[in-house]
Amino acid sequence: MGPGACGLLALLGLSLCTGAESLAEENPLLSRIRRAPSQNDEAKCSYTFLVPQQKITGPICAARGFATDKDRVTRLDVASVRDLLSRQRREMETLKLVVDVDGNLVNEMKLLRKESRNMNSRVTQLYMQLLHEIIRKRDNSLELAQLETRVLNATAESLRLASRYRELETRFAALAGVVNNQSSLIAALEERCAQVYGRRRERPAAEGPPLVQVVPENLPVTVPRFTNEIQRDNERPYRDCLAAQEAGFGDSGMYLIKPDEAPRPMQVWCEQGMDGGGWTVIQSRRDGSINFFRNWDSYKSGFGNIDGEYWLGLEGIYKLGRQGDYKLLVELEDWMGKKVYAQYSSFHLEPEAEGYRLRLGTYQGNAGDSLSSNNGKQFTTLDRDKDGYAGNCAHFQKGGWWYNSCGQANLNGVWYTGGVYRSKYQDGIFWADYGGGFYSMKAVRIMIRPID
Ligand SMILES: [Ca+2]
Numbered sequence: 001m002g003p004g005a006c007g008l009l010a011l012l013g014l015s016l017c018t019g020a021e022s023l024a025e026e027n028p029l030l031s032r033i034r035r036a037p038s039q040n041d042e043a044k045c046s047y048t049f050l051v052p053q054q055k056i057t058g059p060i061c062a063a064r065g066f067a068t069d070k071d072r073v074t075r076l077d078v079a080s081v082r083d084l085l086s087r088q089r090r091e092m093e094t095l096k097l098v099v100d101v102d103g104n105l106v107n108e109m110k111l112l113r114k115e116s117r118n119m120n121s122r123v124t125q126l127y128m129q130l131l132h133e134i135i136r137k138r139d140n141s142l143e144l145a146q147l148e149t150r151v152l153n154a155t156a157e158s159l160r161l162a163s164r165y166r167e168l169e170t171r172f173a174a175l176a177g178v179v180n181n182q183s184s185l186i187a188a189l190e191e192r193c194a195q196v197y198g199r200r201r202e203r204p205a206a207e208g209p210p211l212v213q214v215v216p217e218n219l220p221v222t223v224p225r226f227t228n229e230i231q232r233d234n235e236r237p238y239r240d241c242l243a244a245q246e247a248g249f250g251d252s253g254m255y256l257i258k259p260d261e262a263p264r265p266m267q268v269w270c271e272q273g274m275d276g277g278g279w280t281v282i283q284s285r286r287d288g289s290i291n292f293f294r295n296w297d298s299y300k301s302g303f304g305n306i307d308g309e310y311w312l313g314l315e316g317i318y319k320l321g322r323q324g325d326y327k328l329l330v331e332l333e334d335w336m337g338k339k340v341y342a343q344y345s346s347f348h349l350e351p352e353a354e355g356y357r358l359r360l361g362t363y364q365g366n367a368g369d370s371l372s373s374n375n376g377k378q379f380t381t382l383d384r385d386k387d388g389y390a391g392n393c394a395h396f397q398k399g400g401w402w403y404n405s406c407g408q409a410n411l412n413g414v415w416y417t418g419g420v421y422r423s424k425y426q427d428g429i430f431w432a433d434y435g436g437g438f439y440s441m442k443a444v445r446i447m448i449r450p451i452d
Contacts, residue, residue: 169336176420180436187425239323241270242278242450250277254306259319266316267306271447279329279447280320282312285429286443288415292399296384299400300352311412314349314356314379317448321348325451328360330411332367332431333443335419340367340434347448355379355386358402368433370408377402398427408432416440 237258238244244255252272257280258265271279285292290309302313320326328347333339345361355378363369378386381400385392393403399412413429421428421440428440435441 176436176439179420179422180438183422183426183438190424237265240278240320240448240450241268241272241280244270245272245278252277259316260323262316262319266302266312268312269306269310271445274331275329279449280312281445281447282317282320283310283411283444283446285309285411285415285441285445288417292412293394293414294381294400296381296400299379299381309415315352318349318351318356320448323450326448327451329447329449330365330367330371330431331443331445331447332434332441334435334439335442337442341365342367342369342371342431344371346451355384356402367431370431370433374402374404374407374409377404377407396425396427398425411441411444411446414440 237256238247238249239259240257241255244257249255249270250272252270254267255270256265257268269281269284271277271281284304286309288309290304292309292311294303299311300314302311302316304310326347328344330342331339332341342363342365344363346359347361348359350357350359357376357378358374360372360375363372377388379400380387380392380394380403382392382394385394387393387403387405389403389405393406394400397403397406397410398414399410401407401410401412409431410426411429411431414423414427416423416428419435419439419442421438423438426437428438429444430437430439431441
């Protein structure tokens, strides 16, 4: 609507209120303007001017056609219009303020929406992280479960192997027993054969059982095989290993001792670590490096290497035993590395005139008592037969011992490797109550110590 049309409307609209109303329905601005006078008084709806602000600055000319006073525009009417206009202006400003506030609210809403979107993406990220953590933890627990299963499997396997090992050990023991019995049977059969054969062919009376080479073939070359000379040094001699220990020598090793009645000191190995220490070792076997198939003089004076295999000597053992009350300990080690022992509560030898007769106390230990049957017997070597057997036990068992006929133990016999051995006679280093007569021990030590 141009300014010309507006001026025309100002002239035409003053008589018809209804005409303005119909226009207001088409134009929201007109509608707002029309409502303002209706708030004051519906009855005053007789003069309504719709004039833009710039058009009412000048003088208002009334049409000359309106002759009556009633129809003339008064100053009051102009004031009223101005008042109306100023009210409309204020209203416009209020509306503008409202629009501004609304705009701020919209911006704020936009910011909030953006923030909400950010929060959403942050929540999504955290959710993903949580999922990842859960998956990782589940993987860890799976791995742990797998590990546990593997440990259980390994434990079961080791138990199975242990059980298998025990089974094999039992079978080995059973087989060793069979070999023992078979060897005994073969020996008995051979003896019977010899008896039958002997009826037809007479043997020379003087000839005993054949003396065979008894030292094993597989000896270490560097080890001296035969040493009668026992090393001596200049240490102050003690009466035995316990005396040395009590004097402050607590280490196991070679010591020089001199029993009270001995004419000169002798070297021995003192075991100071085992069972309280103070043990004087009188015999040691461990590698077959020393030949134990010897004559009387050799067994009387002793032979071997103190730090290896040796026999202390019957005279020395006798002199040791003369000093007081001793006990005896036999330590045996089999080829599985297992150690067992036999201890006798007292021990001493009678003098040479009595054939170094063995005197033993009561047995205690886990090896079995294979020596009590030799108690009270004299010592026998291949050149001095004092045993209770028709022949010479030293010849058959190839050592020197307090043989009975011939007995349950042969600790000075032949050193065989591997335990069970095959021989015409029971000539290995055996302890019948532990392994039988055809099981040769890997290592043996015989030692004595004063009774506490
Ligand atoms: Ca005899």
